[in-house]
Amino acid sequence: MRYLTFALAKGRLAKTSLGLFEKIGITCEEMKDKDTRKLIFTNEEQKLKFFLAKPSDVPTYVEYGAADIGIVGKDTLLEEGRRLYEVMDLGFGACRMCVCGPPEAKEMLSRNEIIRVATKYPGIAKDYFINQKNQTVEIIKLNGSVELAPIVGLSEVIVDIVETGSTLKENGLTVLEEICPLSARIVVNQVSHRMEHERISKFLTDLNKVLHEEA
Ligand code: PRP
Secondary structure (H helix, E strand, O other), rough: OOOOOEEEEEHHHHHHHHHHHHOOOOHHHHHHHOOOOEEEEEEEEEEEEEEOOHHHHHHHHHHHHOOEEEEEEEHHHHHOOOOOOEEOOOOOOEEEEEEEOOOHHHHHOOEEEEEEEEEHHHHHHHHHHHHHOOOOEEEEEEOOOOHHHHHOOOOOEEEEOOOOOOOHHOOEEEEEEEEEEEEEEEEEHHHHHOOOOOOOOOOHHHHHHHHHHHO
């Protein structure tokens, strides 16, 4: 039996995912060691391998088959646009992709003015403004703390993730338009989906059961 390899987006999603895996009998003791510098973890008995990756790299590993299965946020999937199968919405990590800014920017959006949009997600922002809203904008790519942009005058609005809304609130910003809901998703490599169909189906069925019990 060959190894089935999982790529998990580092951070909260990986933590929640591993908790869920434990409930369906998939364990990886090695991974629990917080001080380890190891990058890949193996469960010899179950013939499974796990690795943690930067969220935006997870779809790449899965598309190329370096991982059979990935767990990553829908935001990353939309932005990366990789060829893979999105097979399950895990429900956790729920948040929204929104256009945000100071309340005054609402009028600029409705007047269809050319505005500057700062974001970590240029692909999502471009698709939303150009293809869905038919509005010409200038997109400025940032790598974090995007809420700063309208405060310091880099852009009129931002496209960013809103979870609790507290970052916006604490910085005098608000949600102006909602683009789409987001949550953690399971993705599968297209070849693995065919070649390892039985093992992957069982994994998904088991996960589904646990998720429904919890709901
Ligand atoms: C994310 C996002 C917002 C914030 C939203 O940032 O980009 O800044 O969380 O959460 P809230 O609505 O609960 O306040 P993250 O913490 O991932 O860091 P970043 O600013 O470097 O992107």
